[in-house]
Structure formats: structure tokens, C-alpha cells
Amino acid sequence: MTQPLIDLRTTLYGGRSLFAIQPIIEGTNIFTCQVPCAHVIYKDYRREVCAQCFAYAASNSRSIDDPRTWGIKSCRTNAETVWFCTDECKVTWESGVIGPLIAGVNALLGKAKIATRKNPDRDGYDPILPNGPPTQITQDYIDKAWADVEELVSCRARLSSYCSTMNLEDMELEISRSVASAIVQRYVSDHRLASLATSSIITTSDLWKEVLDLQSSELPNVSLRPYILAAHLRVYAFLCYSLPKHLRQYVPTVRHILARDTGNAFGIWDGDNRDEMLGWGLWAGASYFNHSCCPNVKKTRVGRTMHFTTSRSVEIDEELCISYIDTNQTVTQRKRDLQNSWFFACRCQRCQSEEPDEASPH
Ligand SMILES: [Zn+2]
Ligand SMILES: [Zn+2]
Known part of the structure; x- marks a missing residue:
């Protein structure tokens, strides 16, 4: 040894x-x-990035008009279509548990996003942080905002009425997908559907504990970018609304994941030159x-x-x-x-x- x-x-x-x-x-x-415990590939790149190995189809010459798409795909019922660079990657992905489950959840999130369209008859009032952020952000302010949104999501009827016209932004959907990928992994690990690979020195097999062990950057992040709080609260409400029943028990951890995303995530780049950021992973x-x-x-x-x-x-x-x-x-x-x-x-x-x-x- x-x-x-x-x-x-x-x-x-x-x-x-x-x-x-x-x-x-x-x-x-x-x-x-071994694996990112949360990740997302941006919508614009999904056909060009292998869902298994993140290989990028147009490493040198991406043209907006003519993006190169990988030729192999998986189109399962009730799951989002995903693309692969090789048959081998497809087989690996399909024989795993996590990839197909994430594709299933992403299909639900995609559908729910369409249903969040802005209602043109509404005056743009958003019950989440209606007064905007104060000049000085404090932990109490953030806690109170989260308590308010908890209150909103506790009533299913109010939640769906809110989400049906919340007009979720594209970036908020990407954040939701990233958080959902972490939730799926936690679900799989709790149900021992797969033995998750562990790193060479961290002996715990509990990937989730590793996530919670990461340093939270909630207060400094929101202080520097107050708009991020509203985005996080909207992502939370959206996930409460759109996640399938068996994953809803994990929504209390959404705030923990969001608090750890900034400062711990790395960009998924097209190559060493870092010309294009295809998504991010934790x-x-x-x-x-x-x-x-x-x-x-x-x-x-x-x-x-x-x-x-x-x-x-x-x-x-x-x-x-x-x-x-x-x-x-x-x-x-x-x-x-x-x-x-x-x-x-x-x-x-x-x-x-x-x-x-x-x-x-x-
Ligand atoms: Zn691949
Ligand atoms: Zn230095």
C-alpha cells in the first residue's frame, strides 16, 4: 500500500x-x-456538450448560426433529450441512475418554466421582496426574506398562483437545474441506488455532507449583489412548485446549496484556453x-x-x-x-x- x-x-x-x-x-x-455534486450545462450549449463527459463538439470554431451538435442522443419518455459524443458515453450514461433521473427532472423544470410566463394583465408586482433591498444587508434581513417565502410556499394554491405568472428568468432556470441535480444525487445516495464514487482521501461516502461542509457565502454574496437574493428566493419557490413529489422533501436544503454555490463552483470550460464557459459544476x-x-x-x-x-x-x-x-x-x-x-x-x-x-x- x-x-x-x-x-x-x-x-x-x-x-x-x-x-x-x-x-x-x-x-x-x-x-x-470523481463527480460534481451539482452541475448545469447552459441551454445554448446542451446539444453541443456530451451529457456524460462534457466534451464540447465545436472546440475551435463555434458559430452562433451553425452550432455543431453531437450526433448521438437519448430521447426517453418523460425526460429531456440529451446528446453524447460517443456510443460509449451514451451507454455509460444510460446504465447509470443519476443521469437519467436528472434528465427526467430537467424535463419537468422545462415544462414548469413555460408555465411561469408573465401575465400581461399584471402590473409586475412581485410578492418576493416587494420593497427591494435595504442599503445595508444584514443576516436578519436575509433570514426574514426566507421566512416570508417559506410562508408563500406553505400554501400550495398560493404557490401555484404565484409561479404561474412569475416569469422565471433563463438564468434562474439554469440555477434551478443545478440545484435540482444536487437534490437528485442526494435522493440517490439516500436510497442507495448507486454507490457514489468517493475521492481518494475523503473517506465519507456521503457526498451531501461534503456539500454542507463547504463554506457558506450567503451574507457576503448578497451584500455585494443584493439582486441575487430575489433570484434565489424565486428559484426556491419555483423548485417547490415544480419538483416531483418524491424530491420535495429535499427543498429545505435548497437554501444551503444556493449559499454554497458562489465561491465553491468551477466553470465547465471548452478547453484549456477557456474561450467559452459551457456551464458550471460544484x-x-x-x-x-x-x-x-x-x-x-x-x-x-x-x-x-x-x-x-x-x-x-x-x-x-x-x-x-x-x-x-x-x-x-x-x-x-x-x-x-x-x-x-x-x-x-x-x-x-x-x-x-x-x-x-x-x-x-x-
Ligand atoms: Zn462523451
Ligand atoms: Zn494572492
């Missing part, structure tokens, strides 16, 4: 983080995260890696799996970090990106050496 290379430790500054427990040479695969184990602007680990997605490989040799007890952002930017741009999307001020070595000395008299 090989000796473990890495260890999860609690740090004083950044929650839990991964450390090397022996010297590791460059190019070593130190961690693998690889729960990946979030154990802290950020550094001079990272020693790089992440590579192969199909649904995220691999983490050392990008240089690492000493014993060195912290293992990936970069969450484009590290070719200036220190000011990097700090801004990290603050806006991950809500922290980077104190990595590179930032400390590059940033203007705040203590200096100028």
Missing part, C-alpha cells in the same frame, strides 16, 4: 486546507474528485484547496472528474493551493476578482511581495 501524500488540516487563517505530508515531485496526481472535495496566486497544484477536468496535479515539486508540510482566478493579472486585478467572487483578501506570498506597501508614508 502506498503512503498517503496529503493531509487535511485545520488552519488558523483559511478553514481546512490540504498539506503535503511528504515531499511530492512535480506532476504527481495528488487528489481526484466539485465538493475540490474546495479543500485554498487559493494562491503562485499555486503549486493545477486542476484539470477529464470528463466529469477533476484531477489535481502538482505543478512543481512540493516540500513536506507545504500547503497545497490551486488558483481560483487568472494569475496573469496584476495584483490589483487579482485582489478585486478574489474579493468579488470568493470574498477574501488574498495574503499569498506573491500578493504580499507585489502589493504596494500600505504602511509606507506615500
